[in-house]
Amino acid sequence: MTSTDSTTDTPGAAPADGTHERRGFGIDVGGSGIKGGIVDMDTGLLIGERVKLLTPQPATPSAVAKTIAAVVNEFGWTGPLGVTYPGVVTHGVVQTAANVDKSWIGVNARDIISAELDGQDVTVLNDADAAGLAEEHYGAGRNQTGLVILLTFGTGIGSAVIHNGTLIPNTEFGHLEVGGKEAEKQAASSVKEKKGWSYEKWTKHVTEVLVSIENAMWPDLFIAGAGSAARPTSGCRCSKTAPRWWPRPCSTRPGSSARRWPPPRT
Structure with a gap:
């Protein structure tokens, strides 16, 4: 997400209170809640408290867009924002809808959210892809070359693939068949x-899933995200080739990286 001063809307500007933080705004759309907050673009961490509202049911595009606008308006934010969505998004258009209403499919999420915010600049990105970019820029994948794979373990399994700092978007490793069953249905x-x-x-x-992905991709680093990764994972063996299996609770904010994709054209 493009950083901005929440009062002047100038990308990359410092806040009016005289601090030197570059600020952005991130929104995470989930099946049960929609969360948002101001992000320090230098660290990827939240500035102050986040706001969470329940995801409307049914979670139609219009209802979700209105809820996103309500979260943003709680902060008086008028600059660009990044939104993470729980599904495949290509060029702002939703292609899958597992945890929200099926009417999302084929909808330009960027446009419908922006319309609820009086034309504010919005970038929409798959939630796991955004988490992967956040880890690459701020966290466990920082300064890591080669192939990095992030897996998020929650209701399902999300995935992000980054090669030498470049995101390969919309991988869906949670749906890979492992031992005759989808990965996310067993891990x-x-x-x-x-x-x-x-x-x-x-x-x-989890190790069985890692080995299956490794056999196809041969990553240099696996990173585990989401709540369960905060607990001990001593039983999860490192894969054969990746030197590290790095469990972490994703303390950086995925929304802060939504505006980092797509990369600028040269």
């Missing part, structure tokens, strides 16, 4: 909670 954190597995048992399934 998502929601499966662990539903079945009451120990972390040791769950990470065996």
